[in-house]
Amino acid sequence: MRIELTTxxxxxxxxxxxxxxxxxxxxxxxxxxxxxxxxxPPQGDDGCVHSVPWFTARLGGSLVExxxxxxxxxxxxxLAESIRRTADGHRFSCDLSHVRTPQATVVMARWDEHEIEHxxxxxxxxxxxxxxxxxRALLDDRIDRLPPGSLxxxxxxxxxxxxxxxxxxxxxADPSVAARAVTGRTPRAExxxxxxxxxxxxxxxxxxxEGDWAACLGVLHKxxxxxxxxxxxxxxxxxxxxxxxxxxxTHDDATAVYAVL
Numbered sequence: 001m002r003i004e005l006t007t008x009x010x011x012x013x014x015x016x017x018x019x020x021x022x023x024x025x026x027x028x029x030x031x032x033x034x035x036x037x038x039x040x041p042p043q044g045d046d047g048c049v050h051s052v053p054w055f056t057a058r059l060g061g062s063l064v065e066x067x068x069x070x071x072x073x074x075x076x077x078x079l080a081e082s083i084r085r086t087a088d089g090h091r092f093s094c095d096l097s098h099v100r101t102p103q104a105t106v107v108m109a110r111w112d113e114h115e116i117e118h119x120x121x122x123x124x125x126x127x128x129x130x131x132x133x134x135x136r137a138l139l140d141d142r143i144d145r146l147p148p149g150s151l152x153x154x155x156x157x158x159x160x161x162x163x164x165x166x167x168x169x170x171x172x173a174d175p176s177v178a179a180r181a182v183t184g185r186t187p188r189a190e191x192x193x194x195x196x197x198x199x200x201x202x203x204x205x206x207x208x209x210e211g212d213w214a215a216c217l218g219v220l221h222k223x224x225x226x227x228x229x230x231x232x233x234x235x236x237x238x239x240x241x242x243x244x245x246x247x248x249x250t251h252d253d254a255t256a257v258y259a260v261l
Contacts, residue, residue, distance in 0.1 A: 006225035007255040018255040019056035030112035032067040036104040037198040042154045047098030055102030058086045075119040080178035087173040096173035099158045103172035107196040121181040122170045125202045129193040135214040140182045142168040193260045200254030208235045225256035
């Protein structure tokens with residue numbers, strides 16, 4: 001088994017709000033992968049005294065621990081309990097009802113010798129490559145299906161779409177959001193490699209259209225996680241006319257986890 005993990009902050013002046021980890025059991029018969037993309041709040045009060053990196057570290061640590069120690073729990077229950085634990089760590093000091101309380105997108109994969117479980121919540125990406133080389137993207141595409149104008153401003157997104165019915169969902173302080181995640185199980189024999197990408201890394205396909213998901217995984221095979229992120233950074237720097245970037249930040253935190261099973 002080969003696993004690579006690379007994360008690069010969008011700016012050296014800001015803390016990296018992505019978080020990722022992998023774990024393998026002592027038996028060597030399986031593993032788990034967790035990737036979070038913390039949501040940067042707008043300037044101003046978000047009701048919390050803690051930073052987004054504090055939140056992603058607490059949530060991510062719980063997800064790794066529970067997905068390994070409680071393999072009897074489905075990933076939705078692992079996520080729900082981890083959200084509950086994290087909320088309990090600051091509910092008495094912070095306003096967890098605030099629409100911008102710290103939150104994150106979530107990707108999880110957990111495998112043993114028989115199958116791979118997956119969970120995706122919001123706009124990070126999970127890729128499965130089959131033995132014949134075909135690639136399946138496991139996505140939560142609710143953001144892509146929002147009515148036009150739903151994300152025109154942060155205020156509109158918060159009022160109409162964020163963690164609302166008919167909108168999109170992130171892991172924040174409400175454990176019930178776990179039931180909104182995209183989940184499934186795949187026979188282990190049908191997957192030879194997998195990758196998890198925050199949207200800062202998936203820009204290579206989703207924003208710059210340099211290749212489809214199979215081509216993206218091909219870059220990971222040949223150049224590794226750092227190679228994919230280096231390619232994204234080069235494309236961002238070259239887009240001086242903001243043809244692709246438009247209203248997006250020039251560099252976003254970018255994280256890629258790549259595993260050959």
